[in-house]
Amino acid sequence: MAENNPFPGENNTGHFWDDNLRELANPPPRWWMIGFWVSIAWVVLYTVLYPSWPMPWQPADGDGYTKGLLGWTQIKEYEKGLAQVQEVRAEYDQQIAGMTAAEILQDPGLTQYTLASSKVLFGDYCSACHGSGGQGNPGYPVLADDDWLYGGSLDKITETITNGRKGAMTAHANILSEQEVDTLARFVVDLSEGGEGSPEAWALYNTKGCNACHGAEGNGVLAELPDGTIVTVGAANLTDAIWRFEPGGYDSARHTILYGVNQPGVEQTRDAVMPAFASLGELEGKLSSDQIKMLAVYVHQLGGGQ
Amino acid sequence: MTTKQGTSQDAAVDELYAEAEQWHVNTGGETIHAKRMPGKWRRIKWVAASVWLIYFLGPYLRWDGRQAVLFDIPNRQYHLFGVTVLPQDFWMLSLLLLFFAILLAVATALAGRVYCGYFCFQTVWTDVFTWIEEKLEGNPSQRRRLDKEPFGLQKLLRKAPKHGIWVFIGFLTGFSFVAWFYGAGNLWRDFFIGQANVTVYASVALFTVGTYVLAGWLREQTCFWLCPYARIQGVMLDRNTVVPTYDESRGEPRGRLKKGGAAQQRSTGDCIDCSQCVAVCPTGVDIRLGQQEGCITCGLCIDACDAVMDKIGRPRGLVRYASLDEIEGRPVKPLLKRTRVWVYGGILTAALIGILYGLSSLSTIDLKVLHERAPLYVQLSDGSIQNKYTLKLLNKSNDDLAVTISVDSAVPIELVGADKPVQARHGEVVPATVFVKIKRRDLNAESLPLTFHAEATLADGSQVSSERESAFFGPRR
Numbered sequence: 097m098a099e100n101n102p103f104p105g106e107n108n109t110g111h112f113w114d115d116n117l118r119e120l121a122n123p124p125p126r127w128w129m130i131g132f133w134v135s136i137a138w139v140v141l142y143t144v145l146y147p148s149w150p151m152p153w154q155p156a157d158g159d160g161y162t163k164g165l166l167g168w169t170q171i172k173e174y175e176k177g178l179a180q181v182q183e184v185r186a187e188y189d190q191q192i193a194g195m196t197a198a199e200i201l202q203d204p205g206l207t208q209y210t211l212a213s214s215k216v217l218f219g220d221y222c223s224a225c226h227g228s229g230g231q232g233n234p235g236y237p238v239l240a241d242d243d244w245l246y247g248g249s250l251d252k253i254t255e256t257i258t259n260g261r262k263g264a265m266t267a268h269a270n271i272l273s274e275q276e277v278d279t280l281a282r283f284v285v286d287l288s289e290g291g292e293g294s295p296e297a298w299a300l301y302n303t304k305g306c307n308a309c310h311g312a313e314g315n316g317v318l319a320e321l322p323d324g325t326i327v328t329v330g331a332a333n334l335t336d337a338i339w340r341f342e343p344g345g346y347d348s349a350r351h352t353i354l355y356g357v358n359q360p361g362v363e364q365t366r367d368a369v370m371p372a373f374a375s376l377g378e379l380e381g382k383l384s385s386d387q388i389k390m391l392a393v394y395v396h397q398l399g400g401g402q
Numbered sequence: 403m404t405t406k407q408g409t410s411q412d413a414a415v416d417e418l419y420a421e422a423e424q425w426h427v428n429t430g431g432e433t434i435h436a437k438r439m440p441g442k443w444r445r446i447k448w449v450a451a452s453v454w455l456i457y458f459l460g461p462y463l464r465w466d467g468r469q470a471v472l473f474d475i476p477n478r479q480y481h482l483f484g485v486t487v488l489p490q491d492f493w494m495l496s497l498l499l500l501f502f503a504i505l506l507a508v509a510t511a512l513a514g515r516v517y518c519g520y521f522c523f524q525t526v527w528t529d530v531f532t533w534i535e536e537k538l539e540g541n542p543s544q545r546r547r548l549d550k551e552p553f554g555l556q557k558l559l560r561k562a563p564k565h566g567i568w569v570f571i572g573f574l575t576g577f578s579f580v581a582w583f584y585g586a587g588n589l590w591r592d593f594f595i596g597q598a599n600v601t602v603y604a605s606v607a608l609f610t611v612g613t614y615v616l617a618g619w620l621r622e623q624t625c626f627w628l629c630p631y632a633r634i635q636g637v638m639l640d641r642n643t644v645v646p647t648y649d650e651s652r653g654e655p656r657g658r659l660k661k662g663g664a665a666q667q668r669s670t671g672d673c674i675d676c677s678q679c680v681a682v683c684p685t686g687v688d689i690r691l692g693q694q695e696g697c698i699t700c701g702l703c704i705d706a707c708d709a710v711m712d713k714i715g716r717p718r719g720l721v722r723y724a725s726l727d728e729i730e731g732r733p734v735k736p737l738l739k740r741t742r743v744w745v746y747g748g749i750l751t752a753a754l755i756g757i758l759y760g761l762s763s764l765s766t767i768d769l770k771v772l773h774e775r776a777p778l779y780v781q782l783s784d785g786s787i788q789n790k791y792t793l794k795l796l797n798k799s800n801d802d803l804a805v806t807i808s809v810d811s812a813v814p815i816e817l818v819g820a821d822k823p824v825q826a827r828h829g830e831v832v833p834a835t836v837f838v839k840i841k842r843r844d845l846n847a848e849s850l851p852l853t854f855h856a857e858a859t860l861a862d863g864s865q866v867s868s869e870r871e872s873a874f875f876g877p878r879r
Contacts (some may be wrong), residue, residue: 208833228776229777231776238780240780241780241781241783242782243782290785336783398790399780400782
């Protein structure tokens with residue numbers, strides 16, 4: 097080939113096509129070669145310093161790859177980032193630790209911090225039943241409204257989260273006649289729509305002992321203490337527009353009267369249990385009192401706190 | 403022509419041709435050592451370049467007790483004299499970019515790569531760097547000789563001051579750049595006691611090295627091989643664009659000036675092939691080959707040619723700013739009859755009006771309203787419907803403000819949570835939660851429009867306000 101090279105003295109490889117297309121053997125530019133070798137050196141250095149190469153066997157006490165001289169791991173990187181966040185939060189958390197929920201609400205900055213940070217707690221512990229924004233679910237009360245079974249003050253909310261709640265209502269299927277159940281169910285619907293309730297219905301309500309839990313006025317209030325605190329046993333307010341059990345109305349009322357709430361042995365009874373979050377027992381993720389305090393503020397600010 | 407005149411002209415011609423051999427067109431293989439000649443365009447070039455002094459001195463300008471122009475990135479505030487621009491107002495930046503993009507287009511359509519020739523930092527810094535080189539290492543032939551010398555202590559000592567000054571200018575460039583963002587006063591203090599952050603040191607280092615390499619070593623190679631604008635601008639020229647042009651009909655056939663030859667006997671054009679236009683070209687191109695990628699339209703070849711024409715007694719303007727139409731003898735379109743001028747001018751004006759409108763109507767407070775979606779609405783015990791809104795209040799003033807929130811609606815409403823004014827810290831976005839309640843009987847549609855108002859009184863007693871439309875949602879009817 098070389099002897100009949102039509103382009104002698106030109107640094108070509110001796111490969112020709114179509115008379116004059118030929119492959120040249122020019123070296124890449126110097127800067128390119130420098131870059132090339134630096135890249136290779138970089139790879140070598142990198143794999144020495146950082147975890148990289150898989151090993152063909154798994155050592156008894158290792159993970160089967162080279163660890164690198166720097167000892168860098170992703171989890172350490174993550175922990176470093178986490179520590180940075182916690183450093184920022186520590187300042188606020190320390191302040192909150194020494195305050196009551198009511199005091200937190202007095203401070204707009206701390207309130208904002210509490211609302212922002214307990215959003216995650218609410219999502220983890222509360223939203224499964226009560227909805228992401230406290231909008232409730234069938235059978236689980238709405239937290240964003242102003243109707244509270246056990247009270248909507250910060251103290252009451254804290255108490256509810258800490259100890260949990262389990263209401264109870266007797267099943268009246270065997271106690272009341274079909275007609276009495278019908279009268280009471282109509283009475284309850286009437287009250288919820290702003291009606292006065294007929295004297296006969298009120299009489300039945302009182303004689304059958306409904307007032308023992310739902311109060312003399314049917315609003316769930318048993319007594320009001322001089323300081324304004326309302327005493328309840330968690331029985332629903334029958335006079336407001338909000339129904340404890342979906343969908344509300346005559347059928348719901350009738351069902352609750354017939355089968356009660358949380359009655360053992362009654363097949364169709366209403367389930368209404370909230371666990372105690374301060375002592376979830378074997379469940380992981382028991383809430384600390386500070387976390388409960390922050391959640392109380394969060395729930396209080398959802399829209400109906402008192 | 404008298405003998406004396408003839409002799410002096412002959413000497414000038416000798417001088418011209420003595421160095422003609424060393425000038426040849428740039429093929430990228432060797433460093434361009436351009437000759438520096440005085441002239442009209444040279445002066446204009448210095449004047450245009452001196453605008454860059456603002457870059458170095460600007461950070462020291464004060465206004466209202468702070469740096470007049472400061473792009474405070476950590477605090478997300480951009481101070482332009484009396485105006486403070488926050489990231490929320492950054493739509494103006496897009497108009498500003500549009501303005502400069504079109505400005506580049508209109509300048510290119512009218513006069514070619516004037517930006518490249520007179521104002522581009524690559525051109526200006528290279529110009530200053532080579533000026534320093536000439537002062538320290540002598541004229542182009544001396545420099546070329548020095549370059550060819552073998553490397554040694556002697557050469558190192560001769561070259562070191564130049565590189566020192568180059569690096570120093572590079573450092574100043576980086577330092578001044580960072581000063582626009584960091585605050586000049588703080589930078590002088592923090593930088594030299596080692597208290598500035600890593601970004602500052604990295605930026606200054608990057609600029610120092612970048613300036614040194616680009617203006618000291620790469621020079622015109624940047625315009626040839628790195629710069630995209632050079633390529634973009636090439637396609638923006640048209641037949642009416644005025645660029646430095648060699649008048650071929652007058653110059654050709656070029657021919658060397660003969661000593662003592664009478665002007666009448668000459669059979670050649672006005673170009674005497676002295677190569678002075680190539681000699682002075684900072685990118686090393688030959689303008690006589692016509693408009694080309696290497697030409698940054700700096701006009702230095704015009705100065706050189708005019709000087710030669712003066713010496714040999716021929717009229718100036720063999721190389722001059724001219725359009726293709728003019729050179730080819732076609733009628734030249736007047737400026738205002740060119741569509742491009744009007745279209746570009748229109749876009750420029752629109753962008754400028756937008757920026758001025760934006761700057762003059764910067765509201766002091768800005769209200770955003772986010773409607774809660776989970777739940778969309780809540781029924782309360784008295785049957786009324788409640789909606790939750792998160793307000794985001796941006797306070798762009800320099801004082802903390804007490805902002806009063808109110809709501810306008812067609813039906814009676816109750817606003818909860820806004821009885822106390824919201825304390826809006828300056829330069830920050832403050833969230834606030836409010837509730838709106840509407841009685842069931844007043845709720846005559848599934849959704850109702852609401853208008854939120856935020857009002858505050860500034861320290862000087864003037865009222866500021868912002869409003870935002872939102873909606874109220876109720877159950878499906």
